[in-house]
Amino acid sequence: MTFLALAIALFIIGLALSRPYWRLLRKRVLNQSSEVAIHQGDCTYSSPGVALPENFRMMGIDVSHHQGLIDWKKVAAAKIKSKPLSFVFVRATYGRWKNDKYFTYNWKATAQVGLLRGAYHYFLPTQSAVAQAEKFLSRVCGPDGKYQGDLPPVLDVEDPPTGISREEFHSEIQQWLDLVENRTGHRPILYSGANFYRVNLYPVFKSYPLWVAHYQKNQPSIPHTQSWDVWQFTDKARIDGICVAVDLNVCPHIPSFFPPQALRTVHGN
Secondary structure (H helix, E strand, O other): OOHHHHHHHHHHHHHHHHHHHHHHHHHOOOEEEEEOOOOOOOOOOOOOOOOOOOOOOEEEEEEEEHHHOHHHHHHOOOOOOOOEEOOEEEEEEEEEOOOOOOHHHHHHHHOOOOOOOEEEEEEOOOOOHHHHHHHHHHHHHHOOOOOOOOOOOEEEEEOOOOOOHHHHHHHHHHHHHHHHHHHOOOOOEEEEEHHHHHHHHHHOOOOOOOEOOOOOOOOOOOOOOOOOOOEEEEEOOOOOOOOOOOOOOOOHHHOOOOHHHHHHHOOOO
């Protein structure tokens, strides 16, 4: 190898290692014995910092790169007013191009600590639904093509349909839902805010399991003919192992989409 070729190779290696992901990997991501990342800082709390709803059966969180590096061992051991977490939803993709930068780590670590997990995709109505579904599936399915989550895939719909009709908006969403259901064998869950769902999605998607966000209410405000399975009631919870605020969700019952083999791992059942 010539001196010039060696210099170019060393430059490329140095450039790669300077990227945030690799810097993270070298310095603090992996614990060598468990391959579960340990976040810098203590990140433990005396309380969740929020009032919990009454009469719920299960509780869980959802995360994305906004939560930074998470100590999943602490999360799995955490108690929120004496109650453990039962599940977690992890963001995998955003639109047709973007991966959540911590998805690979979060997906692997949640499995290692035994939390029931599902993956979600943030939907952009201005981009191809088919391309978005393919992007999501490429992240959440294994080499055998099978979905690797315990809980169904989730479509997160929050952005209004700018520049397209309401019918086109619904058609795009349906394309994503159909493609993902056909490929994974799981009927997807639909996530949205209570008001957005009521105005933009109901009753077209009434038959899909609903995960609804509504803060500062005793219960989510949705049409009385619409049932819901998961309620995201706050985005300001403090959970051991997570150094910033995180969404907290409750289920009034054990949702039907929890597979029988997974129910054995749900605390208290």
